Amino acid sequence: xxxxxxxxxxxxxxxxxxxxxxxxxxxxxxxxxxxxxxxxxxxxxxxxxxxxxxxxxxxxxxxxxxxxxxxxxxxxxxxxxxxxxxxxxxxxxxxxxxxxxxxxxxxxxxxxxxxxxxxxxxxxxxxxxxxxxxxxxxxxxxxxxxxxxxxxxxxxxxxxxxxxxxxxxxxxxxxxxxxxxxxxxxxxxxxxxxxxxxxxxxxxxxxxxxxxxxxxxxxxxxxxxxxxxxxxxxxxxxxxxxxxxxxxxxxxxxxxxxxxxxxxxxxxxxxxxxxxxxxxxxxxxxxxxxxxxxxxxxx
Numbered sequence: 661x662x663x664x665x666x667x668x669x670x671x672x673x674x675x676x677x678x679x680x681x682x683x684x685x686x687x688x689x690x691x692x693x694x695x696x697x698x699x700x701x702x703x704x705x706x707x708x709x710x711x712x713x714x715x716x717x718x719x720x721x722x723x724x725x726x727x728x729x730x731x732x733x734x735x736x737x738x739x740x741x742x743x744x745x746x747x748x749x750x751x752x753x754x755x756x757x758x759x760x761x762x763x764x765x766x767x768x769x770x771x772x773x774x775x776x777x778x779x780x781x782x783x784x785x786x787x788x789x790x791x792x793x794x795x796x797x798x799x800x801x802x803x804x805x806x807x808x809x810x811x812x813x814x815x816x817x818x819x820x821x822x823x824x825x826x827x828x829x830x831x832x833x834x835x836x837x838x839x840x841x842x843x844x845x846x847x848x849x850x851x852x853x854x855x856x857x858x859x860x861x862x863x864x865x866x867x868x869x870x871x872x873x874x875x876x877x878x879x880x881x882x883x884x885x886x887x888x889x890x891x892x893x894x895x896x897x898x899x900x901x902x903x904x905x906x907x908x909x910x911x912x913x914x915x916x917x918x919x920x921x922x923x924x925x926x927x928x929x930x931x932x933x934x935x936x937x938x939x940x941x942x943x944x945x946x947x948x949x950x951x952x953x954x955x956x957x958x959x
Contacts (some may be wrong), residue, residue: 706882768791824867835857837855853881854881
């Protein structure tokens with residue numbers, strides 16, 4: 661599923677300024693605290709075959725100031741492993757992540773962290789920027805790193821309807837914020853790791869020669885021995901022509917889980933990254949953003 665970056669930093673700002681401010685704020689936070697290393701970081705991301713997580717979800721989406729609220733359920737299961745490009749990856753199957761229907765997400769974990777290898781079905785943009793790392797082991801609180809930085813890639817969508825797909829510049833960042841106690845339908849969990857993932861996009865419209873910005877921010881909480889207990893994601897796409905822009909907010913909270921006896925573990929965090937801002941030629945609704953696959957799919 662997709663690491664989530666959920667701050668509303670776009671209003672009145674260009675993507676470049678938003679990125680600058682975001683990095684400056686992170687620098688202040690990171691410099692204010694001495695990093696603390698999380699022992700056995702991999703135990704926050706269980707991935708044994710047959711493990712299952714059930715999530716209760718809520719999504720609000722639509723043009724700015726006209727928001728529609730929906731509710732949904734998503735069940736995530738470790739389906740096994742497969743080989744991709746000569747690499748063995750763990751497969752997470754989700755029945756309805758972000759209310760977008762069934763999908764599979766692929767991850768590889770080793771001693772230095774977790775790498776996201778994409779999803780099926782995946783977006784054209786996601787396929788061009790994967791694989792990328794979503795976690796670095798051992799986790800340190802606080803800490804951050806850049807996941808990817810791509811310029812001039814195919815967005816996979818004709819937003820201005822001139823028969824040519826747009827080009828996009830995309831940058832992704834992951835940040836370990838801290839530890840806290842969180843309550844969800846499945847119970848109260850202590851010492852939960854809070855992680856934020858952000859993707860900033862600058863989309864170049866081929867017809868009008870304009871540039872519009874898109875932002876995906878996901879915040880996710882992981883409990884030791886359990887995995888993802890909650891995530892919250894906000895996606896924004898600035899206005900095209902005379903429209904008011906589009907905003908989508910998604911939340912999933914753990915309702916029930918069954919973790920099988922450990923062998924090795926992963927998680928459901930697709931960094932800023934599984935869903936990708938996907939344009940619908942009819943109403944420009946946001947689709948899954950690239951974070952959601954990385955973060956969202958890794959329980």
